[in-house]
Amino acid sequence: MSLKGKVAVVTGSTSGIGLAIARAYAEQGANLVINGLGDAAAIEAERAKIESDFGVKALYSDANMLSHVEIEGMVKLAETELGSCDILVNNAGIQYVAPVEEFPIEKWDQIIAINLSAAFYATRAAVPGMKARKWGRIINTASAHALVASPFKSAYVAAKHGIAGLTKTVALETATFGITCNAICPGYVWTPLVEKQIPDQAKARGISEEQVKRDVLLAAQPTKEFVTVEEVAALALWLTSDGARSITGTMQQIDGGWVAE
Template sequence: MSTISPSLAGRNAVVTGSTSGIGLAIARALAEAGANVVVNGLGDAAAIEAARAGIEKDFKVRALYNAANMLKPAEIAGMIAEAEAQLGSVDILVNNAGIQHVSPVEDFPIEKWDAIIGINLSSAFHAIRAAVPGMKKRGWGRIISTASAHSLVASPFKSAYVAAKHGIAGLTKTVALELATSGVTVNCISPGYVWTPLVENQIPDTMAARNLTREQVIRDVMLNGQPTKQFVTVEQVAGVALFLCSDAAAQITGSNLSVDGGWTAQ
């Protein structure tokens, strides 16, 4: 394979929030390149097993499922330790788990704030903290976090999400500097609106918050800021993640790569 399309045979990856959407697409892309993967996330047990088994069947790699709760630091650390024990190493960590809630700040439920910060930001810290010692010891690693266009710009009614994604961008830069001579790169990807269950589930709350129809939310809110007027696809985000694991990306670290149809260029 070329340095841009890497062979990841012998590498092992943990992808949080990977039972659907962007995370599952990333897990499948890494597996297609030869990596064993640990899938993590919520959902119907049968659907999760089908996704896990599908990765093994389609790509002839090992695919494990770990149900670690991203609000529980001990479970996150345990997931990394189990992956190292079962697979031998964690070479690639993709922090993708995320939730969303849309509400005016004065009405924003405190428990929703805490959960969004915990799952979208703190879980990445806990996973990175657990995975870094092994990566440093082996002299190679790739840490990738799914940020958002909201790591660079803000939108109304998303105070917790925007705060968390700005935090991911800062965490990425800091850890990249700490690991700059270790052979471990640390980057984040900032998609615009990607058609996933997370985005689809925002529509009713946004309809209520802005008094809009479903069609108006899609046209005037979601795609209004994306000059291409198209949703980003999960495969496009996964392709960027795969590139960041390649030798061609070995000198890309501390970066925030926008995949947003031109949103943040404005």
């Protein structure tokens, strides 16, 4: 497939899943706006590498996912500097784990804002241009937790269930405009963030790092294997293709069989 002439905005794309998706789009010729947190020099290196590896234009937006004004500005940046926002991937997200009666209110507010409201703000800003061009692809990074729950993750599960509802509603509203809206629902994905947690988990639980992987992180995944960022990116790429133009309002599971149980 070719995405030459298309512009993609990918939030939370300075590392992990978001960066893999951004690079997959760039490989097919899309110009990009990447966004996320991290060391400024490392982000600039990734941005420049996308341009040099694939011969596309890549811009960086430092839009704060807590600010609807900055999120709208990020979409505007794509439209004014690159010509459009054809593909929107709402990928930014955070996590916090605690029993519901102990869950900090500020953490609840932050998770709902970044994992759910930010996707609404970006979608709201991008849809008018997509409707005018009669083409658009909106992909929300949800989670297996958009479909099932786990203890101690009340805010995250609530936000991801909310993403499922937002995805379906936007799909219905845009169905006659050549726009699709789908959610990707990964299980545990092998990212630097996950990898860094394993030694601490092993120490805290008094078990080996392999036991942490198998018995803690992968307990819910029948394959007992992590999903890779490349697999998620391949699914996101396919959802932008003409072959997926009739697929909208769906939850695309990529979870090693987690939700099948």
